[in-house]
Amino acid sequence: MTTMKEIAQRTGVSVSTVSLVLNNRDAGRVKPGTASHVRQTAQALGYQPNPLARSLRTSKTRILGFISEEIATTPYAGGMILGAQDAASRLGYVMLTVNTDGIANANDEIAALQRYGVDGFVYAKMFNCLTSVPSSLASLPFVLADAQDEEHRSPSITPDEFQIGYDATRRLIAADCAHIAYIGSSDPMLAQGLRLAGHRQALKDAGLDFGSHMQISVSGNEAALSAIDRMIESEHPDGFFCFNDARAMQVYLCAARHGLHIGEDISVIGVDNHRVFAETLSPRLTSVELPHYEMGFWAVSKLVSLIEEQNPSEATLPPTDRDTAPMPLLDSAPAQIHCRLIEKESVRRR
Template structure:
C-alpha cells in the first residue's frame, strides 16, 4: 500500500516519526524495522485521518498494481464458488489488493483469460479447481507467483491448499463409532478423485483403530441418480448397516430415501454423516444432516494470503488469522497445505 506523499507527511507530523517510517508501516514492511507500538500509532493515526490508498501512484512508483487474478474452470458455476472467492477477496482487501475473477467455463479459452489478466499488470495468480484434484498448471502461469486452490499440481512443486480429506473421513467415522454404530457403511464416489482416495483411507483407518474388521461389502462407490439409489438400496438389504458415512451430502440423500422406504427413522434407527454442509440439503433433510463442512472460505483466504506473502517476500508470521469454522493452517505448511475440516453436529446421528 503506498500513500500520497502529502498524506504520509501529515501522518508523520502527527505521530512524531519520519516519512520513511510511515512508508514502511503503510506498505506492511515494518516488521523488524519499526517498533510495534510505533507502527500501531501510525496505523491508528492514518485511520483517524481517513486517508485512502492511491493505487495508481503505487503502480507508477513500484511497477506493481496490487491486483491478484483468480482463475477457475469450474468453481464459478458451482454452489461453493462464493465461499472460495469471498475468502480470497477478504484476504486481498485486508492487505490492500484487488481481486479479479475470471472463469474458463462454457468454452472460454484459458490462455486468453490469462493474457487478459496479465495486460492488467496482475502481480500473481490463484488457480482454482473443484473437488480437489491433481492438475496440470498452465505454462503461462509458471513465471508468476502462483497458488493452487483445492488442487495439487502434477509435480507437487506449486504452493497449494486443500481440505484434509483423510481427517474428514476419520473424524466422521469415529463420530459414528462413538455413537455406538457397529456396522458402518461408506457411500463413496466412483470417480478417481483425491477426495475419494483420502476419504476411503480415513474411513478404513477409523474402522481399524476401533478394532473392527474392514468389510468391502459395506463400501458402495457410486456416481448419482438411479444407479446410486439402487446401489445404496442393495447395501441396506444385504448388509444392514446401522451407520453411514457418505462422500457428500448428495449421497446422504440416497440413504434418507432408502431408510424412508423401509420405515426406518434417520437419527433413531440408523445414523448418517455427510460432507459439504450443502445449503440445499441442510435446509431440506429432516432430521438435519450431521455433516463435515468443506473449508471453501478458508481455502480462498489462505491461498490469497500465501500468494501475497510470495509477492511481497514476506513471511506473514505476524498476522492474526480471522475466526473461521475450520482453523487455518500455517502459511509455511508443506505442499499441499491441508485444512482440518469441522464436523457440524445436527440430528442425523442416533445417541
C-alpha cells in the same frame, strides 16, 4: 487527504515505519504495539492509499488475477471468491476474476490479465485434484486453490481429505455405531480415495471391521438407491459416512423405505454442508464443511506474500472477521485445511 507524513507526526514514528505498516510489511520489522497504533491512527484520520502513485513507485499494480476452472458456475463459487476478495481487500489489492474451460483457454485468459498488469494469480479448480499448471504461469507468482500440481512443487491449498474421513467416522464411533458403511462415489476423484482411507483408518484404530462389504462406490441416483437398499437389507449398518451430502440424501430416502429413523435407528454424516441439503433434509444433516472461503482467503494471502517477497517464516495471514476453520501458516507446503464437522441431528445422541 491524509498522508503518511501526517500519520508519522501523529504517532511519533518515521515515515518509513508508517509505510511498512500500511503496506502490510511490518511483520518482524515493527513492534506489534507500534504497528497497531499506526493502523488505528490511520483509520481515525481516514487515510486512503493512492493506488496509482503506489504502482508508479513500485512497478506493481496491486491487481490480482483469479483464474477459475468452472468455479464460477458451481454452488461453491461464492465462498471461494468471497474469501479471495476479502483477503485481497485487507491486503490493499483488487482482484479480477475470469472463468475458463481448460488449460488452453486458461493461457488465453492469463495473457489477457497480464495486459492489465496483474501482479500474480490464483488458479482455482472446481474440486480437489492433481492438475497440470498452465505454461503461462510458470514464470509468474501463483497459488493453486483446491488443487495440487502433479509434481507437488507449486504453492497450493486443499482440504485435508484424509482427515475428513477420519473425523466423520470417529464421530459415528463416538455415537456407539459399530457397523459403519461408507457410501462413496465411483467418479475418479482424489477426494474419494483419501476420504475412504481416513474412514478405514478410523475403523482400524477403533478395532472395527472395515471390509469391502461395507463400502459401495456408485454414481447416478437410481444406481445409488439400489446399492444402498441392498446394503441395508444385507448388512444392517447402524452408521453411514457419505462421500457428500447428495449421497447422504439417498441414505435418507432408503432409510424411509425400510422404516428406519435417522438420528435414532441409524446415524448419517455427509460432506459439503451444502445449503440446499441443509435446508431440505429432516432431521438436519450432520456434515463436514468444505473450506471454500478459507481456501480463497489463504490462497490470496499466500500469493501476496510471494509478490511482496516476504520471508515465508514471517509471512502472516491478515485478520478476518468471519468464523472460519483454522487456516495453516503461510509457509506450509503443500497446505491443507482441517475441515469443521458441523453437528446437527442426524447422529444419534448417546
